[in-house]
């Protein structure tokens with residue numbers, strides 16, 4: 111607010127407070143399994159966020175929830191967790207986690223106050239150290255008698271000295287304790303700017319799911335023999351454009367074999383075109399924004415036998 115505005119007499123009809131600039135941020139949420147990420151998001155974003163898609167998802171757009179408030183919008187994205195086993199997968203997870211942290215405006219690090227900070231916690235802290243200026247910490251589950259928030263704080267001082275105390279909050283995601291000050295702090299770190307998504311777009315988990323289901327339905331109706339059961343749909347990318355008026359979707363129809371791929375594509379790509387157009391027609395009836403669909407076919411050999419598929423594992 112400028113000085114000029116603040117000196118206006120209160121009684122003046124023009125004495126309307128200058129609008130607070132809106133802020134919006136992509137917030138990567140990170141924490142050990144069971145630290146309380148889902149619980150936090152359910153409490154912070156409201157009930158609707160708990161709708162979880164049963165469709166295989168890719169890692170690109172793992173939006174877990176959106177908080178809309180008078181100050182703007184926080185879009186929470188998932189960061190894959192670590193598992194000590196399975197080296198190859200670990201590398202992939204690590205790379206994905208790095209990408210997520212890099213693309214985020216700020217990071218919410220949730221720590222379970224009832225557990226000893228162990229090796230996994232040190233790995234996470236190590237990743238956050240170089241970007242600690244963007245990190246806000248929630249020491250969670252302080253409602254439980256066995257919670258040891260002071261021990262966690264000592265650990266944080268040691269491993270993440272760059273995170274100031276005013277960015278560390280003792281919270282209970284379940285009991286909704288101290289979540290508001292933490293969210294306010296995230297808004298402080300958020301850059302000024304318009305919302306990324308329209309307000310009703312609370313989570314794209316549901317949007318992903320619905321889009322994938324429509325595409326799958328059209329593919330199943332148009333194909334025969336073994337194909338309907340050999341395909342699944344991956345939503346690779348969702349991008350909102352034109353201030354929430356258009357949603358650009360990139361999706362893959364995934365089949366098990368090369369021979370199925372050519373059948374789904376069809377002569378001169380006629381089949382895939384038909385599936386795409388039919389899906390777009392339905393999607394544009396369902397959603398309030400215009401949907402552009404880029405649909406491609408790919409092969410994931412014998413995906414039904416490979417359980418769980420790498421990409422799906424990386425989602426968590």
Ligand SMILES: Nc1nc2c(ncn2[C@@H]2O[C@H](COP(=O)(O)OP(=O)(O)OP(=O)(O)O)[C@@H](O)[C@H]2O)c(=O)[nH]1
Nearest residue numbers: 143144145146147148149250251254282283284285
């Ligand atoms: N008492 C208490 N329990 C909590 C709190 N937050 C989460 N929990 C519980 O901790 C367990 C794990 O919580 P989730 O929210 O599923 O944890 P998560 O980090 O999403 O777990 P993953 O999906 O495995 O990564 C659940 O049983 C929650 O009910 C809290 O603030 N207080």
